[in-house]
Amino acid sequence: MNRIEDLINHTENLKVPEGRSKSEIWADLQNKIGDDTVKSKKRFIKHPVFYYSVASTIILFFSVLFFLSYKNTTEIFVQAGQKEKVFLPDGSEVIINSVSSLSFSTKKWESERIVDLEGEAFFNVKKGSRFTVKCSNGTVEVKGTIFNVFSRGDVLEVKCTEGVVSVISKSGKTKHLEQNLGVKFNLDNNIGEIFSLNDSNTDLWTNGQFYFDNVNIENVFKEMERQFDINIQFEGKTTRFFSGYFTNKDLDRALNMVCSPMSLSYEIENESLVVIQ
């Protein structure tokens, strides 16, 4: 009898066998998270319910817009760490970046297409009458094109992927942009320098890739704060400039991509604070 109990108690000495290492599994998991859009697409297609739900979502969305169009303005605010794709009443498509807001009057939409933007958004505008994007530091006017607007702090930057875009700075300076050109206004530099774009990379951020060409390091970290919904305490020199990119899939990797070429070191203090030296 005793021996039986001994044997049973022996269970406590057992250990689950070891398989792959945890870091290996985590890396694998990271990869799978990376292409989750592809994966979920595949999975959804199996279910016919998917099509119904898509159809009903679209109908619901437009009916809500229609209903609200009898009323007032629509304001869309996207929080840190997220991006949202929305359709305007005319079918134009806007992808709004983290910590940005977009608003428009649904009542007046029929007569004039005007949206207010704070932050950054990528526009694919349906052809038609004039379409205006108003920012705190300037205005962008188009007819039907694809373009990206970045308006934060002192900076207004517009990149045109298709068609023609007019940019009017706060002080009244107008610049016309054709395909694959961009313009950047700074508060201290109101000239509005036009630059050409390398292979239409205006919308890379919508896929989670953030490219920087000689951008102040502080602004790079600000973008990172918005993308990952974290606070970055930067204790280095702020007069440095960064060229390169990061992706918003993995914070650790993103920090590495920016910090190692600048020979900065970082430390993730807790879930919302990163210290960089």
Add this chain to the structure above:
Amino acid sequence: MKIIFNKNKGVSQLEFKSLFDNHFDKIRNYVYFKCGNIEQAEDIAQEAFLKLWEKRFDVKKETMLSYLYRIANNIFINQAKREQLLFNFQNSNQSRDMDNESPEYAMELKEFDEKLQKALAELSEINRVTFLMNRIEGLKYREIAENLEISIKTVEKRMQNALSQLRKSIEFKL
């Protein structure tokens, strides 16, 4: 009208990483207790975390762990090929014993091990999982109850059943 996209009620990347670090082993072991195949257990546990990531905006933080157990169980049920259970537990104090004891003792220990693992494999699945979560993972009855979303009474009952089943099948083998 104001639309605010605030999905941040869900899990952030950093939180997800710490969830993984803290709970991956538990989930993998839980599946191992069911299937006795470490590769399968790892794959299912990994898939469970992937599912959690996909559902990260719909899950409440407090129920996250029991949710993981539940998904792992569902995946297991869906894909389980009911093969002959063959456990391959390792002995955590084997190396120490090997040094000090005679070869006869080592032999006996090995035999001991085999008998026990066979007896464990013969337990019904729910009893075995509960029993091993307690004995190997060292989880308290209350923790097991919370993770599997069952009552403490049920855990006690399963433990008793597991013990009496084990006693019977070992008695028969000895």
